[in-house]
Amino acid sequence: MRSRITIEGIERAPHRCLYKALGLTDEELSKPIIGIANSWNELIPGHKHLREIAEAAKAGIRIAGGTPLEFNTIGLCDGIAMGHEGMKYSLPSREVIADSIEIMAKAYQFDGIVLIASCDKIIPGMLMAAARLDIPAIFISGGPMLAGRYKGKDVDLHDVFEAIGAYKSGKTSYEDLIELENVACPGVGSCAGMFTANTLNVLSEAMGISLPGNGTALAVSAERIRIAKYTGMMIVELVKRGITARKILTREAFLDAIAVDMALGGSTNTVLHLMAIANEAGVELSLDDFDEISEKTPTIAKLSPAGPYHIQDLHEAGGVPVVMKELSKKGLIHLDRITVSLKTVREIISAAINRRTDVVRPVENPYMNRGGILILKGNLAPKGAVIKASAVPEELYLFEGNAKVFDCEEDAVKAILNGEIMKGDVVIIRYEGPKGGPGMREMLTATSALVGMGLDRDVALVTDGRFSGATRGIAIGHVSPEAAEGGPIGVVRNGDRIRIDLKRKRIDLLISEEELRERLATFKPLERKLGGYLYRYSKLVTSANTGAIFKVSDTSS
Structure with a gap:
């Protein structure tokens, strides 16, 4: 020992x-x-x-x-x-x-x-x-938090974020907002929807690094x-058997986690985190893996914010084993790998019974024939960008609009709540990436403001930052390279036309290649004055398309 x-x-x-x-x-x-x-x-x-x-x-x-x-x-x-x-x-x-x-x-x-x-x-x-x-x-x-109850329906934290915009636009009263605030998060646990925390809980179980039930059993x-x-x-x-973490965290485990993520329409943040964990495990994982698995993995659940259900409903349906059992019918799960339970995936899911087919649909009857996350590329994101497609209505898969450019989230939120963003706009929030923010902030405040103002179906939001799992609508994050690294998002100007085509998996700045080259040639990224940990972090961190991991030290000498 x-x-x-x-x-x-x-x-x-x-x-x-x-x-x-x-x-x-x-x-x-x-x-x-x-x-x-x-x-x-x-x-x-x-x-x-x-x-x-x-x-x-x-x-x-x-x-x-x-x-x-x-x-x-x-x-x-x-x-x-x-x-x-x-x-x-x-x-x-x-x-x-x-x-x-x-x-x-x-x-x-x-x-x-x-x-x-x-x-x-x-x-x-x-x-x-x-x-x-x-x-x-x-x-x-x-474990996950129970959903709150408000006016006869289940609610959670994202409802409170969205209620701010509803109040600002006169759609709800102050009294109703405060009532919702008091009941949406009823107690301990990670927020009740398929947001980043619960997505990662679920994926830890899918990878086999936690015991069956860990992903969905309620905190209380x-x-x-x-x-x-x-x-x-x-x-x-x-310990007695000498089974270490890397014997569990194999490439097959990560691929299975991605499949479960896609089937459940999990948070886009999992792209960052799975790649970072894989890097530590010595496992190669790229955006292409996410894209390939998403193409062949059906979406079989729509949990908040994409649908009305919460993690408590997923647990009642049978949890992660039921999801993996459904996916195994399409050959999407590696059944013979070992887990920390000392059982194989095959052994775990063999006893799974889907007790709520309204929550977890049979794989033969999915919500979508593909996964909930899309990897986009194009001249605005040459190294990739990410969107939670399961939270976007299909009629919005093609969107074109005029850019409204902001160099930080606060300015964008102020413009949204002040009524300065109009239907057809593409809100660009840049210098919020891992290096440029620094820290790659989540934009839930901005996306929730759009929802609350009734603009989520008419306005797109594009950022080199990232989004909470509670985000819905045309919200594209992880744009790489980020503005601070000289990426094309840094040269977008107010009024530029932006085209988002989810079916073709593209996001493009509609200017000529020659003009784009000229803009990039003269572009000097904004530099923020930093101190303390954020200064050190900004010097070490890499782009979102790598998982925002730290630069690998040179040990060759």
């Missing part, structure tokens, strides 16, 4: 002495030492209850004969960080989380690790660390506690 290097032998008497200062016994030190990486804090609804999850995981570890030792890492709530400077720190926090777990695991030489988190950047940060460390690892989330359920206990028990078994 790895931990023996810190515990066994005369030379390690000082190390054992320090462990004993914590109250640990020789008997505890003789067992596998399991690290518990917990992002608990009092700032995120998805994290408020993670101490309880951690205690359940510890109980499972002790049942199986291991010794758990817990530590914390950071986590921020994208919803609270949204629409201001705080969102610049969201994506960058992913790297801090991965690094902090690496530091602790290397310093203490854990035999295995349990990763406990919910929400957008924290989950991928932890999975990146697991892949980088390549020790036995299991992820468990805090006893089932969630039982999954945590089984997680603790199973990590000890993985």
Whole structure:
């Protein structure tokens, strides 16, 4: 066991002495030492209850004969960080989380690790660390939030964002807005729709790095506690068998995760995160993989914001195993790969029963014959862009309009809410990419404002930043290269015509090639004055089409 290097032998008497200062016994030190990486804090609804999850995981570890030792890492709530400077720190926090777990695991030489988190950047940060460390690892989330109830229907956070525009345009009253605010998020858990947090919860299960049920079992359920206990028990078994993270996180696991993502119409952010996790696992993954899988994967569910259902409905239908079972009928799932449950995917899905075909449609009767995410290219995004097509009505697949250009999200939101954006406009928000923002902010405030103002079917939004999983409408993000790296989005001018053709998977600036070359030749990207972590981040981060990973250091010497 790895931990023996810190515990066994005369030379390690000082190390054992320090462990004993914590109250640990020789008997505890003789067992596998399991690290518990917990992002608990009092700032995120998805994290408020993670101490309880951690205690359940510890109980499972002790049942199986291991010794758990817990530590914390950071986590921020994208919803609270949204629409201001705080969102610049969201994506960058992913790297801090991965690094902090690496530091602790290397310093203490854990035999295995349990990763406990919910929400957008924290989950991928932890999975990146697991892949980088390549020790036995299991992820468990805090689980999804229940949907709220408002005037007889299920609601969630995205309804509150959209209600702002509705209030500004006079479509709803202040009293109704506040009533919705008070009920939309009824308690702990990650926000109830198929937004980024729950998409990643689901995909962790699809990849097999978490136990069955982890993706959808509710935060407030006893089932969630039982999954945590089984997680603790199973990590000890993985240590005994020497099954490390990279034996789970294979290329086939990532391809299956992409297929599930497409079938469920998950968040566009998963493109960034799956590529970053794959990079740490030594697995090649590109935008082309997403595009190819999306072409052949039917969309069989429409969860909020694309439809009326929430994660609680998906769980009731049978969860991730049911989705994978349906996809397996088309040969889209690798059935014989191992998972942290020590069962193969085939064994897990064999017992799955679809109990709600209104939520998860049979693969023979999909919403769409292709996946929910599209990769676009064209002269405006030579290295790619991403759109959640499952949240776009098919009649809007071809859109052409005049550019309204903004160099930050705040200016665009102000223009939308002040009525300066008209039908037929294409709102361009640039210098919001990984390097240019820096931090690649989500634009949920902007897209929700368009919805609330009744413009989501008449206005497109294009950015080198990104979108929340709660976004719907013609919202194109991850435009690469970004403006800060000299990309064509940086030379778009007010009034330029932009054509978006989802059927052809293109986004184009309608000017001549000669004029585009001339604009790019004289283009000097805007430089922001930066300090602290964001300065360092901007110097190291790469484009969205790479997963916004840090530049790889040169180890050839």
